[in-house]
Amino acid sequence: MDNMAANQQIERYLLRQMDEQEASEFEAYYLSNNECIDQLEMAERLLEGLRFAKDSQPLSTPIIATKKAANDSRWWRKGLPVWASAAMVMITLFPSLMMYNELKQQSGPSAELSVLSLPLTETRSADQQVIKVPFSEQRMILSMFVDTELEQMVHPSYTFELSAINQVKSQNANPWIFNQLKLDHNDMLYIDLGKSVVTPGSYRFTLLGLSENNEKREVSSGTVTFELQH
Amino acid sequence: MTEAQAAESLVERILKGDQTAEQEMVERYNRGVLFMLRHRSKNRALAEDISQETWRIVLQKVRAGDLKDHSKLSAFIVQTAKNQLLMHYRSSHQTKVTLDDKADETVDMSDQPQQVLEKYNLAQVVKKLVSELKTPRDRELIMRFYLQEEDKQSICQDYQLSELHFNRVLFRARQRFKELWVEHIGEHR
Numbered sequence A: 001m002d003n004m005a006a007n008q009q010i011e012r013y014l015l016r017q018m019d020e021q022e023a024s025e026f027e028a029y030y031l032s033n034n035e036c037i038d039q040l041e042m043a044e045r046l047l048e049g050l051r052f053a054k055d056s057q058p059l060s061t062p063i064i065a066t067k068k069a070a071n072d073s074r075w076w077r078k079g080l081p082v083w084a085s086a087a088m089v090m091i092t093l094f095p096s097l098m099m100y101n102e103l104k105q106q107s108g109p110s111a112e113l114s115v116l117s118l119p120l121t122e123t124r125s126a127d128q129q130v131i132k133v134p135f136s137e138q139r140m141i142l143s144m145f146v147d148t149e150l151e152q153m154v155h156p157s158y159t160f161e162l163s164a165i166n167q168v169k170s171q172n173a174n175p176w177i178f179n180q181l182k183l184d185h186n187d188m189l190y191i192d193l194g195k196s197v198v199t200p201g202s203y204r205f206t207l208l209g210l211s212e213n214n215e216k217r218e219v220s221s222g223t224v225t226f227e228l229q230h
Numbered sequence B: 001m002t003e004a005q006a007a008e009s010l011v012e013r014i015l016k017g018d019q020t021a022e023q024e025m026v027e028r029y030n031r032g033v034l035f036m037l038r039h040r041s042k043n044r045a046l047a048e049d050i051s052q053e054t055w056r057i058v059l060q061k062v063r064a065g066d067l068k069d070h071s072k073l074s075a076f077i078v079q080t081a082k083n084q085l086l087m088h089y090r091s092s093h094q095t096k097v098t099l100d101d102k103a104d105e106t107v108d109m110s111d112q113p114q115q116v117l118e119k120y121n122l123a124q125v126v127k128k129l130v131s132e133l134k135t136p137r138d139r140e141l142i143m144r145f146y147l148q149e150e151d152k153q154s155i156c157q158d159y160q161l162s163e164l165h166f167n168r169v170l171f172r173a174r175q176r177f178k179e180l181w182v183e184h185i186g187e188h189r
Helices: A003-014 A020-030 A034-056 A067-071 A082-086 A098-106 A120-125 B003-015 B019-041 B044-063 B070-094 B099-104 B113-132 B136-147 B152-159 B163-188
Strands: A087-094 A114-119 A141-148 A157-165 A176-181 A188-192 A201-210 A216-226
Touching (some): A003 A020, A003 A034, A003 B163, A020 A034, A020 B019, A034 B019, A034 B163, A157 A216, B003 B019, B003 B044, B003 B070, B019 B044, B019 B070, B044 B070, B113 B163, B136 B163
Antiparallel strands (some): A087 A114, A157 A176, A157 A201
């Protein structure tokens, strides 16, 4: 990569528009290239300054409303009904390799992630509830936050199981089982399938509460379907 | 000497037990490691912590001959740093945070007075930069690209610009920003 090509990559990298592989390759390129790091730092500073200036006082040019912003109807922009925020599973699907997007996810939902809520209350009453997840990738990586303001969420630890239904045995034959999950300081459970890849299809999930003497009690269960939409 | 040649030379010297080569390796790559970790974590203090662990592991593996293709040293360092960061996030999500744990958490310095002042200075420089941009089109282009995070192609289409022209506007803005920054902040940084 020459300097001209690197210059053209700088903004894409800073704005996190690269996929994981591209970002890693660019990082390997600039790691020992002080000139490129200078440009990166300057561009990062410019970006930060623009954001700060925009938040503190209007800049001389009004920000134009764009199609992207106008069309963005994801849940965190819409606000959630009270019942949903009280009891739900938020499923975050990462479109490609996990690492880059997972780190983005740490700082809050990103417009590039698909997030949906799975209300636990409905799931309990309708065990076969199916939620379809439109997605443009053939393989998905899954993380879940389980909001646990349910009456029965009083256990010292939890187990979450996810198993494929009606899939070829070689694919996802074994269920994912996450033991010893504990509520975090926001009273949420975080479930991360790591680098395991979820293929499209139907899955049964079960959330179990574990008492101090390791007795299991089902808190919630249901079915979730990951369906591709091209 | 190309990056691949420099990397090969460093690894070979480290394998021979040359400790100055280890020092040279850290000096050569550490600035980039810190930048990538800070970019990925958005947390300066955490990036510094993770970089220490990254270097410990990289040195251990290079000494042990675990890096097969010596010319890929930088990719190896990047991957190790990413793994360390990922492990940090996994462990922090899977472990219940107690009050004692919280006391040990790293603190992001972004709200410290020095950083607030830096942001204020940044905003001043940026406002000047924006006011200096020659045409309303260039101002809009910068705003839409950086703040609205719109796709380069769609912006080019709207303004009937070539990608080359677009890149020039960005490059000029960055260069001018650098001049203004040095002029405004001078040797304070």
